[in-house]
Amino acid sequence: MFQKRFVALLMLLVLALPVLAACGGADATSTPESSNTGATEPTKAAEPTAAPTEAAAAPTEATEPTAEATAEATSEPSTGGNASDLRIGLVTDVGKVTDGTFNQYAYEGLKRAEKELGVKVDFIETVNPADYEKNIDQFASQGYDLVIGVGFLMGDAIKASAAKYPDINFAIVDSTYEETIPNVKGLVFSEDQAAFIVGALAASMSKTGQIGVVGGVEIPPVQKYVMGYEAGAKYVNPDIKVAKVYVPSFTDPAQGAEAAKNQIAEGADVIFGAGGQTGSGGIQSAADEGVYVLGVDQDEYYTTFKGGPAPKLLSSALKRVDNAVFDTIKELVDGKFQGGQYLGTAANGGVDYAPFHDTESEVPADVKAKLDEIKKGLADGTIETGVKLP
Amino acid sequence: MRFITRARAVGALGIVVSLVLMLAVNANLSTKLAEQRAAGSAKAPSSVWGYVSQLYIPEPKTPPGTPPVATIPLPTLGTVFFICVLLIAAGAFLIARNPERRGIGGYVSALIGFTFFVLLIWAVAGDRVDLADTLSRVVRVSTPLGLGALAGLVCERSGVVNIGIEGMMLTGACFGYIAALVVGNWFDAAGQAPVWFGVLIAVLTGGIMAALHALLSIRFKIDQIISGTVINIMAVGLTGYLRSNFIIKYDSPVKKPLNDLPIPGLSDIPLLGPVLFNHKPITYMMLLLVLIMHVLLFRTVWGLRTRAIGEHPKAADTVGIKVNRMRFWNVVIGGFLAGLAGAWFALEVTFRFDDLMTNGQGFIALAAMIFGKWTPLGAYGGALLFSSANALQLKVQNYDFALAPQFLQMLPYVVTIIVLAGVIGKARPPAAVGEPYDH
Amino acid sequence: MNNVIPALEVRDITKRFPGVLANDHISFTLLPGEIHAFLGENGAGKSTLMNILYGLYAPDEGQIFINGEAVTIRNPSDAIARGLGMVHQEYALVDTLTVTENIILGTELQKNLLIDRKRAHQEVERLSQEYGLIVPPDSLVGDLPVGVQQRVEILKALYRRVNMLILDEPTAVLTPQEADDLFRVMRELADQGKSIIFITHKLREVLAVADRITVLRRGKVVGSANPHESTERSLAAMMVGREVVLQVEKGPAHPGEVVLEVEGLAALDDRGVQVLNDVSLEVRAGEVLGIAGVQGNGQTELVQAITGLQPASHGKVRLKGQDITALEPRQITAKGVAYIPEDRKGTGLVLDYTIAENMVLSTYYKPPFTQGLTLKEEAISEHADELIETFDVRTPSQLTAAGSLSGGNQQKIIVAREFSRDNVLLIASQPTRGIDVGSIEFIHKSIIAQRDAGVAVLLVSAELDEVLSLADRVAVMYHGSIVATLPAAEATRERVGLLMAGVQQEETTNG
């Protein structure tokens, strides 16, 4: 009697298999569509920055021979080469290349480079923070031309690997070094500027004079978002009350949702989610409660709200990791890779705010004008966020 | 007689905690006052004693800012001192009288409850807090804990340890979410129906994972704790794999979680309405299930037999009860409940699935079950203990609270350990729990 | 007799366990209204046979007929459905349920999906009146004395309307008076037409109550007897297969100094209930103090409190004048106390361990077994070989796991280990429970040998016969107290029996 049950259960155990098979299939058939909705749209959305890069991408073929020549002539670490021979490896932070966080953005930059520049790309998803160095090593030891690490916490590991493999180029998203390492490029962003703009938007749209932010783990990029948000809000309305919560996990949407609801109950009517899936859970549920919400990193209209309708999503604080990654790869292809730092700011389009999408009509024109003004001010330095990490 | 007894240890603990609270609040408010004076803030009261914490009860279903039904102003320091002095007095009484058992549990409960309360009014010194929202949050956050605790209880009452609840919740959340997405896509339906279908699938998935646990531990007689661990590890791998290979790429018109379901009339009662009658469906289900399970366990044939097989399976076997079959199905029922808890994460609070999104609530649920001494009402009491600690730490973070949030986040775990260490009295598990039955 | 259809007939039942033939072509009949006793030593196959009848084991061969009809009994429900009830040696009662709940478990009455507690209650009351089995229907079973628990067990069977009842060693935990009461109930049931199978190894009881006797030995039926034509001696010979010496041969005791002195000892059980009140006693060198009493009257706690396994809440224990009340078990052992625990498998041995390891279970840390930081296997091995030889442990090797030996040999390991030390006090708790006659004899002789060597012996046994035959003085425990202490000569079965039942006599006082 148990025999039969056992067999039945084994079958249930592999119940997942059809679904798995379906994913394989889905990959084959529906990838173009799904990547249309999720992956490439944000690029289109933020046209101001996307346009120049596309333009820059065009003359790739033309520059190729030059690059090769440089490579032969010098043995600089910034070797260019036949683009199709270049191998780029991406190591994500803990998460997935499709998780709707900066991992995904970095991956999209990578995929774009594969498509437009013809480089060969591979990736490893980190499951454990202890694995950073190991995963980087997987690429570096096989002689990849560029290894990109994603995440603030990978800083030390990239630095160590760069020293170990001086002939290989590295890039790191969200981290930088005081001294310049010739074969490492740090890709960092002024999260505070992006958050400053959406903070100003939040303060302008708030009727109760209270707004909230749901942060994830208390690490510098998140802290910069949270502080920049508060600063931006106070810039518009010095009396505004900003409720701030850090949830000690990037993957706890239920807690994020509760944190957001909590702030709403105490009177907040705009919520900014700045903490990976935790923040996304927060703004998702806040939007259901009927208050305005703000996304982070990517245009969450496409990720969290899956392309809408999102009648409560005002905007998102954008951090164009994809462009930074793409540009870095392009520099390598062009033979112009140099160690140092790339700082994405409002000035160079590295940070930005996303379009209003479904709330286009609800945001008053003067607010829109004000945001433009703030963005310009941040870009030309007339406005400072004043965010300094302790 | 030994000098250090449970009563004395508990009394001393209470006095220390109360003293620390008093001193901390006093010091913190003094600093705050000094800072406010230095900044020339108009809000600074004349002395430390001038800080007032306002608890208010809003009119149900009105936007924030509407005048409240009632406001309770509590002088912060005065209230804290009053409560702490009471606790110290009671602690001293315990030390002096040194009772064998009576009063100790009550004292510990009061200590925990009042500590939470003191932290709350401390955090909102000079500010105000919505009491109805705080309490309704406690109920809402208790949903997965209550369901998880019931799941554990059904298993353990029938003699099977289930530490795989966490994994069952996670798989339930994952498959429930997938089902909602897929059905929404097939029928191009964006409403609530696909989400409800997802809830159903979540429940069934929890049951299937539980059946695996039952199979391993009842049929193959694997150590039940190990079998539960297997479920947990399996769940992480399986759901992570499905999320990256399927969920993220899948597009569906379904985007919203289950709707709010205010109960007409009742939800308009101030305080009581928001706390009990304005929730989403799974929260109601949980509240009902706690009551139903209590009746089922203590008043029905199923309950009598369940208690018997967990206590003395041989006795049940000799009167013709199929012990292993019944255990199997009880574990599966437990899985259903855990699956429903999973649905809460993926389909009620938010409509999404993330890796590890259950964040250890399944383990806390087990602690709640032990706290409640294996009775449904008691277990729900335990769930409320944890949910109130959780709600509290979320609440007070918004007030620039002096204590690092990490310490508040630790609170429920510390309380669990203290409770498990028997200060409230020893909990006696079903006698045969953990032992495979083989006649 | 031939014209009556037997209520139950068993033909050629055979059951093998790996390496053991537990039942070898057993046949018998059970007539309506008959009390049929099965007599046999431990291990003769009685329990296996009953478990087959009750559907707990499937027989390898043979047939069962109920009311002349061939039946297959797959499980206990089958058995109950065919009118066959069983009261196990260890009660199948759930301590945390009430009497009523225990009785109705499995055949509950329902009303509106809930248990119909009112009707269940009435039904229990009715049955209890009808058969004179008085029980408190709403008490938790765990709070009841064993005698009452047994009545609950019988009621459980009657509630299921059985007409055949198997009683497996029902008197093991009863006082002689309670046993007599049980016999009265059995008679009453038989008179109402119920058939009873009565399993025991106590000859006296068989003669007192049975209508017919079947004797089993080594899995076979070795004979039937009529109680009116049998004597204890003839039955015993049939049961054991040779003439047995029922009385232990021992000379008079020569008590010396006081070795163990217990004064006003009290202890709580794990639930915090006081189960040992104000017990005082003393044991002298060279004498056996036997403690008689129905199981569960505080004997276990008394022994555990003396040996340091359980803290005493009040009182003092002195060994040769030294206070040992608060000492740890190891310290007490080191002072020369040997202890044969009542639970051989659960306490006395680690069944997964080898015999050699079990032999050093309490001395492994001392030289020569441990030198410096490490265990010395050679010393352990030599020690084991020596003890196996001296105590006649029948085993293929000293590396055999203790769990795979017979009960008697397991007990010999314990005796060997405990007796191999230099002792001043020996505490033997149920030293012969559930083992074969040969081993019983050996162990009894060893205990007397210890006594004669000047060791003080405290013997606790639920077998009144064992106490009476070994002890030089008999103390009787009832409800956690010692109600009387008698010299062996005055300790008659009847007198001790009354004391065990709590009937106070004029000369007894507390302690």
Place this chain on the structure above:
Amino acid sequence: MADPHDAKDHRDPDQHPQDVVEQPAAPSDPTVPATKGVLRSIRWGELLVPILAIFTAILVGAVIVFLSAPAEKGSRLHVTWEAFKGLFIGAFGNWAEPSTIPNALSGTLVESTPYILAGLAVALGFKAGLFNIGAEGQLLIGALTAVSIGVWLPGWIGVESLPAIIHLPLAVLGGFVGGGLWGAIPGYLRAKTGAHEVITTIMLNYIALRLIDYMIVSGPMKDPAGSAPRTPFVQGPAILPQFVGVVRDPSLTGGNTYQPLIATTSSTWDLRVHAGLLIALLAVVFVWWLLNRTPKGFEIKTVGANPQAARYAGMSIVSTTVLTMTLSGGLAGLAGAGQVLGLEHNMKSVFSGGLGFDSIAIALLAKSNPIAIIPAALFWGALRQGAGAMQIRSGISINLINIIQALVIIFVAADQIVRWIYRIRREQGGQMVFTRGWGK
């Protein structure tokens, strides 16, 4: 009910009444192997089952890969082949290119090192009937104390630096003590109050996480030099050195010089494997010796096998339980110390990520045998080391490794399944008991 796989084909004296036990022991009775010699303590016949379990799990994993292979990497069969080829190459190097071998093997050893220690921690607990789910928390606390000593000890005692011969042992010991104390708490609670260690250790895991979060993110242990939520780098004398490696520029390591045992300039021979491996191997020998050769080990095993008998035999359950949990926690703490002193050289707020939980699987796979922990940990380490290369080559999600691991545990724990599939008869001796239930 007459199930051919019924567990009743061996004699279990507790199941049957005295009837059966009474007969003289049959000659075929199980004889416990003499605990003589390392090799004899492993039952070679029993080795077959874990190997088949691993094989089966990988087979099922292959089926999953086959069914869910992403289309962009080629045919399903190709992807499946590439996935497992990648797994092998990642773990053991590409044998066509010998220069990749040292690095890959070193990676596998690095991955295995903490598993050996944490696996031993759990196994030791199992021996005493304790289920230490808290290896994770003990590992974190061990890492925390080790890194504190590694960074600040000289400062505390007011010197510039300490010689390695003093500093390193103290840092390692710090890890042991930190983890040990964190393990002693549930041990004490278990022994004294009966609070079950499974729940208390889970709670202590969360407390450890929060504590570290506080200490490193905003608290006193954060590196004042940077904004990163991590501690400063440990001082040079406190590291567990690489066996063979390149001397790094001190600017990479917070100004500290980390000297490998054998310095090289070849990046092929810059191997991450560090002296923590020696500690792990020493720990294996120590635990084996402790359990099989010492009276303490005898006590631990007895308490695990039969606590009542242990108590009766004069062993102290309380002190044995506390001791076992302390040692167990200490071993887990060593695993954490090895990670921070040998590998990362500082501690981040997110650290470990499930090492402690995987160690349960290692202990199961090794059936709690300290020697068998080594191959089990190597297997686990190889899986983790190979996972990256698997993903590079096949694009398969790394979560597949989790699934394979869970299947391995299922098949190892429920060895009846494997025996049933491959028709292997059970050896005499019965199922191993790992833990005790809640209430006992």
